[in-house]
Amino acid sequence: NNHPRGKWAPNWEGPYVIKEVLLGNLYRLIEVDGVKLSDL
Template identity: 55%
Template sequence: MGATLYYLVNGMEVVQPVELEVTSLRILLESQKRIERAFNKKVKPRGISDGDLVLKSVRALLPIDPRGKFKPNWAGPYLVKKILLGGVVRLTDLDVNNFTNPTNLDQLKKYYP
């Protein structure tokens, strides 16, 4: 027949992409700033500072959890020891045991006892 498999499945011939037009560096930087501004509009300030009590999001999947979908979504409360650059937070529990791994600020929410 002389028809390709692509034509038989899709009803049209394959269209090869044309080389993408490379824009200037100035246009790329402007578009990146525009995307950054749009993203930053939606970011909510957390209002967390050193010494606050916080809850930490439980994102790790345990291999077998008998509670299933009823397992808790937040763990804590924990004490904020220090907030570092870039939203990195050092936590301690209420018995003043330091965590070895830092936590990201977006995984925390303020705890009100």
């Protein structure tokens, strides 16, 4: 990670689109251009 804030930099930058809502208030997100994000 070569971001100037290093470890404290955000892991993701949006905006995102909610593709699916799962049980337990989990959300599957995609980027605005349709690219799927990896599951955590």
